[in-house]
Structure formats: structure tokens, C-alpha cells
Amino acid sequence: MIRTGLAPRQLACFALVGLGVIAMAQTPLRGAEASQVKIENFTFAPKALSVKVGTVVTFENDDDIPHLVVANDGSFRSKALDTGDSYAFTFTKSGEYPYFCALHPHMQGSITVTP
Structure with a gap:
């Protein structure tokens, strides 16, 4: 897992191959609209x-x-x-x-x- 400086309620997952990023998934924000x-x-x-x-x-x-x-x-x-x-x-x-x-x-x- 790589930390990216996203807001605390966001989660980013990265899959790395060599030096490149292949995929990133982000969960939606929860709480107040x-x-x-x-x-x-x-x-x-x-x-x-x-x-x-x-x-x-x-x-x-x-x-x-x-x-x-x-x-x-x-x-x-x-x-x-x-x-x-x-x-x-x-x-x-x-x-x-x-x-x-x-x-x-x-x-x-x-x-x-x-x-």
C-alpha cells in the first residue's frame, strides 16, 4: 500500500508492476452529503x-x-x-x-x- 495524501476517509489501493501503477480503487466518502x-x-x-x-x-x-x-x-x-x-x-x-x-x-x- 502506498500513502498518497488523500483525505482521511478515502482509501487508495495501488498495484505496482515495475515502476508503473496499474490500478487504483477509491472508496466513496461517507457521512454527510x-x-x-x-x-x-x-x-x-x-x-x-x-x-x-x-x-x-x-x-x-x-x-x-x-x-x-x-x-x-x-x-x-x-x-x-x-x-x-x-x-x-x-x-x-x-x-x-x-x-x-x-x-x-x-x-x-x-x-x-x-x-
Whole structure:
């Protein structure tokens, strides 16, 4: 077995012949689901996202200016996200979570959380 610096929950198995690697198998991550919303060109992508309870949603700013992600009901609020910054929130209750950018209110999105 060769250690490769993979995340602790990942396991890699290598079969070596001579100096070359023939095969690699990797187990999937376990635990909470994860999902991502990209912020780019003054939009949230995807604009609407459906996830299960317990999912961690990460908002990542790929725009060249700051954005601030805020739930309409106040259940989550990021700090100002500069280019390359991200904010993660774990959805622990089912429901609809519309959100917007507090710096650019025309930017809107929605997360639907199901049991």
C-alpha cells in the first residue's frame, strides 16, 4: 500500500508492476452529503437546489467582487465572500430556504431541503 495524501476517509489501493501503477480503487466518502453553489457573473448556480436533511451546502465565490449570502428567514448568513472564498452551511431541517446576496439583492436562489 502506498500513502498518497488523500483525505482521511478515502482509501487508495495501488498495484505496482515495475515502476508503473496499474490500478487504483477509491472508496466513496461517507457521512454527510455535500453540495455546492457557485457564485459567478452575479448569479447563483444552480439557482435552485434540492438536498436532503444533513447536507452541507458550500457557496463559493468565483466572481471578481465580494458577495454576501443571506437566507430570507435569517437562518444563515455568510461574511462578505471575496474571490475564491467559500461559506458552508449544514441544513438540519426540511423546508424551503430562499436566499439572496445582501450586496446585490437582485441575486437570488433557493434551497429545498427534504427528509
